[in-house]
Amino acid sequence: MISKLATLSIICLIGSITASHDHVHQHSKKHFLKQANQQQEEENGNAVDPTKGWKEIKLDYYVQKPWNIPLNERYQFKDGVHHFLVYKNDLPHTKTSHTHPRTEMAIEHGWTTGNNQFEGEVFVPKGTSGVNLLQIFGGDSSKGIATSFMMQIFDGTIKHYTNEVIQKNCDDRWIKVNLIHNADSGKIQLFLDGVNVFNSHDNGHDTHSFKCGAYSSINASDKMIVLWRNLKIFVK
Numbered sequence: 334m335i336s337k338l339a340t341l342s343i344i345c346l347i348g349s350i351t352a353s354h355d356h357v358h359q360h361s362k363k364h365f366l367k368q369a370n371q372q373q374e375e376e377n378g379n380a381v382d383p384t385k386g387w388k389e390i391k392l393d394y395y396v397q398k399p400w401n402i403p404l405n406e407r408y409q410f411k412d413g414v415h416h417f418l419v420y421k422n423d424l425p426h427t428k429t430s431h432t433h434p435r436t437e438m439a440i441e442h443g444w445t446t447g448n449n450q451f452e453g454e455v456f457v458p459k460g461t462s463g464v465n466l467l468q469i470f471g472g473d474s475s476k477g478i479a480t481s482f483m484m485q486i487f488d489g490t491i492k493h494y495t496n497e498v499i500q501k502n503c504d505d506r507w508i509k510v511n512l513i514h515n516a517d518s519g520k521i522q523l524f525l526d527g528v529n530v531f532n533s534h535d536n537g538h539d540t541h542s543f544k545c546g547a548y549s550s551i552n553a554s555d556k557m558i559v560l561w562r563n564l565k566i567f568v569k
Contacts, residue, residue: 336561338506340421344436344513345358347417351438360496363431367524369384371491378524379528380527380528381394381449381524381527381528381529382527382530383454383513383522383524383527384450384511384512384565386567386569387450387568387569388569389565390566390567391566391569392440392442392445392500392564392565392566393440393441393442394438394439394440394441395438395441396408396436396437396438396439396546397418397435397436397437397438398419398426398434398435398436398437399406399423399424399425399426399428399434399436400424400425400426400428400559400563401424402423402424403496406418406535406544407419407423407436408436408546413562413563415432415438415546415559415560415561415562416558416560417436417437417438417547417548417557417558417559417560417561417566418436418463418544418547418556418557418558419434419435419436419463419548419549419557420434420555420556420557421434421549421553421554421555421556422434422555425551425562432488433548433549433553434500434537434548434549434552435465435546435547435548435549436546436547436548437544437545437546437548438545438546438561438564439470439542439544440542440543440544440566441542441546442542442566443540443541443542443545444514444516444540444541444542444559444568445516445538445539445540445541446516446517447515447516447517447568447569448513448514448515448516448568448569449513449514449516449541449543449566449567449568450511450512450513450514450567450568450569451510451511451512451513451543451545451564451565451566452509452510452511452512452563452564452565452566453467453468453506453509453510453512453545453561453562453563453564453565454466454508454509454541454561454562454563455508455510455545455559455560455561456505456506456507456508456559456560456561456562457486457503457504457505457558457559457560458490458504458505459489459504459505460524460554460556460557461486461504461547461554461556461557461558461559462486462487462488462489462552462553462554462555462557463483463485463487463549463550463551463552463554463557464485464547464548464549464550464553464557464559465483465484465547465548466484466485466486466491466545466546466547466551466559467484467512467543467544467545468480468482468483468484468543468544468545468548469480469481469514469521469535469541469542470541470542470543470544471535471540471541472535472536472537472539473536473537473538473539474539476536476537478537480536481514481521481535481537481539481541482512482514482521482523482533482535483511483535484499484510484523485550486503486504488504489501489502489503489505489553490503491503491525492504493533494529495551496533498557499523499525499530499531500525500530503525505561508525508526509524509525509526509527510523510524510525511523511524511527512524512543513552514535514541514542516535516538519534520532520534520535521533521534521535523549529565543566545564546559546561547559
């Protein structure tokens with residue numbers, strides 16, 4: 334026969350073991366959740382919403398294309414996607430221009446002060462290379478500078494103009510792009526998929542505007558296709 338005292342001791346021991354197991358289980362659960370949250374943060378790359386606190390405004394635009402080619406042969410807007418096509422041997426957008434060929438959207442929102450932001454998603458098929466995807470037009474004209482920022486792609490690598498590497502492996506997939514210009518400070522910020530990947534300074538005071546599409550650059554592929562969707566303009 335087990336005495337009442339012995340029985341009481343066994344009950345207390347079982348209770349202690351159960352409480353200890355619950356504590357370990359809760360600790361393991363919290364540790365697992367912490368690891369999962371850390372992994373999610375790493376996967377997101379500290380992604381943020383750059384448009385938080387900004388005001389969206391109406392998007393108005395026109396498309397520049399080789400002057401001798403009908404618009405519908407170089408640009409289409411279908412199922413919510415803007416399709417831009419240009420060839421290396423196309424003519425410029427005007428008879429008097431000496432610039433490279435382009436099929437490019439000029440967004441009709443100009444600014445000289447304040448904060449202005451472009452948002453959109455871009456897709457560049459493999460094989461398209463040596464093309465400008467997005468620019469902030471406007472720079473110090475007295476120095477012959479026409480732009481303050483250019484996002485170009487070369488063999489899947491996104492660059493600032495033609496040299497500074499921003500991000501690799503960017504072709505054959507949709508990428509969300511946010512480009513911010515503070516005209517008062519001159520600061521420019523580029524976000525790809527919500528991550529601030531590049532910062533620079535503009536090239537002087539001017540009336541600035543956003544342009545996106547397919548504007549051929551150096552070492553351009555014979556045929557350049559660029560897709561944009563979900564285009565938005567914000568101010569603050």
